[in-house]
Amino acid sequence: MKETILLPVRPQGRGTSTQTRWARWQDSATNQRFLSLKAREQGYTVVYVPRQCEEVFLEFVGLMTVYSHLAPRRACPEDVTLAWQRWCTLLRRLTAYFTRRRAGQSGTCPLMEEESHA
Numbered sequence: 001m002k003e004t005i006l007l008p009v010r011p012q013g014r015g016t017s018t019q020t021r022w023a024r025w026q027d028s029a030t031n032q033r034f035l036s037l038k039a040r041e042q043g044y045t046v047v048y049v050p051r052q053c054e055e056v057f058l059e060f061v062g063l064m065t066v067y068s069h070l071a072p073r074r075a076c077p078e079d080v081t082l083a084w085q086r087w088c089t090l091l092r093r094l095t096a097y098f099t100r101r102r103a104g105q106s107g108t109c110p111l112m113e114e115e116s117h118a
Helices: 016-028 029-032 036-039 053-070 078-102 110-117
Strands: 005-008 046-047
Touching: 016 078, 036 046, 036 110, 053 078
Parallel strands: none
Antiparallel strands: 005 046
């Protein structure tokens, strides 16, 4: 049986879109089932991680952990902020690409696009 992983995660963005998406995620049936209201209020969430995604998930948790320690600083280095913004943009583009491929549509992987511009 797959173990449920509880993460103290809260998106850093302050835009309405991020807040709305986070609220919907926290209000999902899965979160309601596995987490107490107190845990949800503290920013914990539930994530199912398929076996084939465990390695990248653990790398991502490491990235989020390190960034969460840098971002709140009064003077977060500009290159860190820029790198994080680019990372988020790449994730959105990669998700859209995978969604198109899953639907049987063609497309160019955003990682390949970046390499061709380098």
